Amino acid sequence: MSPRRTGPSRFRARTVVPAVGVPVAIAVAVLVPMQANATVDLPDKTPEELIAFVKSSDVDALSGTIEQRSELGLPDLGALMGGSGAGSDPGPGAGDADGGDSAASDTFSDLVSLATGSFDANVYLDGEHARLQVLDRMAERNVYVNPGEAWFVDSESQTATRLSVADDADVEGLEAELERLAAEAKDAAKAEVEAELPDGEQLPTPQQLLDRALDRLDETTEVSVGTDGRVAGRDVYELVLEPRTDETLVGEIRVAVDGENGAALAASVTARGADAPAFETGFTDVSFAAPDPSVFVFEPSASYAVEQEELPLPTVAELQQWVAEAQAREGGEADDAADVPPPVVHGEGWATVVEVDAATVAEAMAEHRAETGADADPDAGEGVAPATEAHFTEGEALDLLDTLTTPVDGGRALQTSLLSVLFTDDGRVLAGSVPVDTLVGYAESGR
Structure with a gap:
């Protein structure tokens, strides 16, 4: 990885925060590996029952440590940094060539390492509060997300960037408009389904909808339940997805599902013909108790260089205009040349x-x-x-x-x-x- 900058950077907060969120969303939501354990014998479930079990999971608080390991076969990352290996000295003013600085290479290095590399991180979740603590060898990077604000903090460069919503932003109005749009979309989808039903037939039950979704999935994917095992000290089921075609690079996806609450604890993606996963992530320890509220709080000390950035939010009128324009495009009423x-x-x-x-x-x-x-x-x-x-x-x-x-x-x-x-x-x-x-x-x- 290229040397870190010592000053605050608006580049890193804006680009790395989404990249950091990717592995967390994957690990917490649904994606990588586990160890089979002959002593684990959970009640048998069919693939349909296991998927329904995952869908019904209501876990909204947890804390734990995630490991991510990737072997994607990417080229040497040192070459991507213009030949500057980690620890190389670019020399005075080297980052100022062509009127720029080292932001591009440093940001790219961070993005690649977080999205596709190997690292350990602590995760804390409690409703609308979240924290990701990425552990580097001699430092750490933290992302704090709380209602109305987020922080990106780098302990090595002693920088902290606070992302917040403008004081005059109509957050409540936007939430209400989004809820209204979601309700309209739900009603429209229901009406469309009802219109296609034969006379006298009722809307399908949730179980029937799940069965139909699994039928469609079965056309492209073989879904099975693997061997019970343990992840982070928890008994888990194993859901296995295998493509029914040899035209893809993906060989299989394995997901470890907590046997008590249905939360996904680990996952792995293995390339076709490979023996080891190309990408895997999972908890090494986990607790489903609500974390102490103090872990979501960050107060920068005097030694930190702090930047403030506002996240631009649309007005309700702008949101309505975007929706209208999108609907017009779907209806073929927009100027195709401008799209x-x-x-x-x-x-x-x-x-x-x-x-x-x-x-x-x-x-x-x-x-x-x-x-x-x-x-x-x-x-x-x-x-x-x-x-x-x-x-x-x-x-x-x-x-x-x-x-x-x-x-x-x-x-x-x-x-x-x-x-x-x-x-x-x-x-x-x-x-x-x-x-x-x-x-x-x-x-x-x-x-």
Whole structure:
């Protein structure tokens, strides 16, 4: 990993917080490994019963330690940092080339290591309160999330960034509008289902809906219950998902489910033909008691450099306008020339491939940046830089692309254990959990 900066950075808080959340959401919600244990013998459950058990889980408080381990077959990350290994000295002013600083490489390193690397972290959850404590060798990074604010804290660089909602934001109004929109969507979906029912037939029960969902899942995936085991000292069931096609890179997904409350405690994703998981995460210890409220509180000391950032929220009127515009696009009433073309989808199920036009997406992002003032000088108070802010110059991006990818017919490609991405010479990007040859075939058929 490249050396850390010593000053506060608006880049890191804005980009790393979502990346940190990814492994936590996976581990707490549903994804990786466990140890089979012959002494564990939980009451038998069918796959249908186990899935229903998970869906009925009402765990909203816990604390514990998560381990994430990844072997995705990515290229050497040292090369991505321009040859600067961890602990290398860039020299005075080295980060100021081309008018920038070391934010791009440092942020990229953090993103890659947190999203695809191996690390340990402590997790605390209690309703709307959450904390993720990522443990580095000689320091730690913390994300605190509480109603109305969030903190990103780096103990090594002694920096803390507070993300908050503007004082004049109509949070209650937005929540009410979102609830109204959700109720409308539910009513519309119910009416659509009722319209398709034969005369005299009633709406399906929750169990019937689950059965139908499992029937659809069964078309693409073999679902089974594995061997009972233990995770973090807890007896667990094992839910196993195996694609019914050999056209995908994914071999199987295994999920460890707490035998008492249905919470997912661990998961692993293994590539087709591999003996060991390419990605695994899970609790090494866990408690379902509510954590002490003090663990969710952060008060920066005088030694910390503190930044304040407001998260821009739309007004109720803006939200309503966005919804109306989205509905108009679905109805074909919008100006097609002004819209970003939808992605092209090839294949289905586990072998689905998504294709987008990179130039069109980049142009749309540039227009969004211009509209939101993302290119304005933040020190001048002009606009708020959104998450789409560019972290690399065009030349840096091309260098990264060359380092990550290898030449193939019609472009350059990256293949990891579980995902492939193709960048075509004519400006398209194709991605999916399939071999690169599959992407090349779809790209050639679309020319």
